[in-house]
Amino acid sequence: MLQVNYITRPWFFDISVEFIRELKQRVNLNVILIIAPATASYLGLSDQEAKRYLNKTLKLEDVLKGENYQRLYPYFEGANVLCKFEEHNESSIKNAFGWSKLLFSNKNIYKADYTIIESLSFADWYFLFRIRNKKLFYIIHDPVAHTGEERGRIDTLNKLYFPYIDKFITYSHFSAKIFSQNFPLYKEKLEIFKMPIYTSLNIGKQKAYEVKKRKKVVFFGRISPYKGAELFYDAAIQLAIDYVDTDFIIAGKAIEGYNPDFLNYNPYQNIIIKNRFIDLEELHEIMSDADLCVLPYLDATQSGVIMTAYAFGLPVLVSDCEGLLEYCFDKENFSFSNGDIDDLRNKMEILISSPDLLALNKQQILAYSKQNVSAKNVDLTIS
The missing domain is CATH 3.40.50.2000 (Glycogen Phosphorylase B;)
Incomplete structure (x- = not known):
């Protein structure tokens, strides 16, 4: 059976859990949720709870409690789920140290046949460097900036990481068209998913x-x-x-x-x-x-x-x-x-x-x- 890593952040939690629920039935799956105090509310956590967990990696059951855990457990049951807590824009050295600890304690991550990543960050360079010989799939939600939004930092990330990605994934044909127009060098590596209904949000x-x-x-x-x-x-x-x-x-x-x-x-x-x-x-x-x-x-x-x-x-x-x-x-x-x-x-x-x-x-x-x-x-x- 294939072994797969899935790396995501709370911004995409609603869509990612629908995919994870199906993927975990077909592969041996590691899920890493990268959580910052600013994004913890997406998981029903308070800023104070997230700050208590900073610079730690915890199991899902140690982070989510009560009704929130019961609601989300069926989506992850059978997967190895780790919650990596970090601060936004923390120093590169500090973040690399956090990834180093996580990988040292979870060496099965190195054995994955490929890794799916749902959000690129400068802070992830150490992790991506350590798995550089593995296949990397990237789910890209917004290929270009929306009206009124600045994307200079994201554009820099794209130039840095895109050459090392084996497959790009979008959730709409229009998004795929925009991606192909803006990144023609990579359009042959593109796959189009259908968007799932966000069942986890209906409590x-x-x-x-x-x-x-x-x-x-x-x-x-x-x-x-x-x-x-x-x-x-x-x-x-x-x-x-x-x-x-x-x-x-x-x-x-x-x-x-x-x-x-x-x-x-x-x-x-x-x-x-x-x-x-x-x-x-x-x-x-x-x-x-x-x-x-x-x-x-x-x-x-x-x-x-x-x-x-x-x-x-x-x-x-x-x-x-x-x-x-x-x-x-x-x-x-x-x-x-x-x-x-x-x-x-x-x-x-x-x-x-x-x-x-x-x-x-x-x-x-x-x-x-x-x-x-x-x-x-x-x-x-x-x-």
Whole structure:
């Protein structure tokens, strides 16, 4: 049986656990989660807990406790899972020492036939140097920078590491196209996965039945320039007065330095702003109670929010970015012209007034969920 290492970080946890759950059934799998205090909340850990673990490597069961462990254990059962705690941007020497300790205590990592890595970092140079004679696969989520984002550091990393990678993996055909255009030297090494539904995010808490009195339309995710939260807010303003029985919700934390006006002043009672990190319990409450999720992105190679919404059987209205349309099952009714507030408002209005369209889309989501695309992704990896 093949031996494989899988290296990831909490940013990608929602998508990686779906792949890991299938991969561990086919190979002997080592998983290394690289965790910093700034990213610990993705795993349900507090900053204080993460700081207590700094510069240590622990087993998963020593890090995750209670309901959080019970929720995630089935995804990792049978794999050797290590949690490596480090600080962002720590010194190269300190980080190399941390990798040295981890590898000394886990020599089976050297025996892997190949390593899959989901996020490149300057800090990983020591680890990559030690496995330089092994095959290396790289899952690349965003080949180029989004609107309003700087990627100078990432571009430097790419130039440094890309020549040593044996296979590149993307989760959309559009992302693959962008990768091929920007890195033509490596396009022959490219594999395309299908995005899985993020089942781990639906904690499945049962709610007491109650008659639904209000409709809810939600924008969920990090509030940043390219995600179009201001466009959603402006469309919601136009609908809020006529649709007093509908709540328009913006849920997610704004990135540092981005402060759109609606975060400071919002006079509309049925436009609700939740500018904070949304934990799993609140996510479940929002998504389970929503009628429609809206992604008014200005650009996108793919979107985890789509697969988050689909985990709750929630229909999604997307802008017509290629990376979003790829996972839109009804492009006529559930997409709008990118940046066009009139088209966005009209589509939102149609959908919140069309229960039959929403019900049909839920059936399409259910059909996709039954495909088990992660098992097919594993086939592509080990073939």
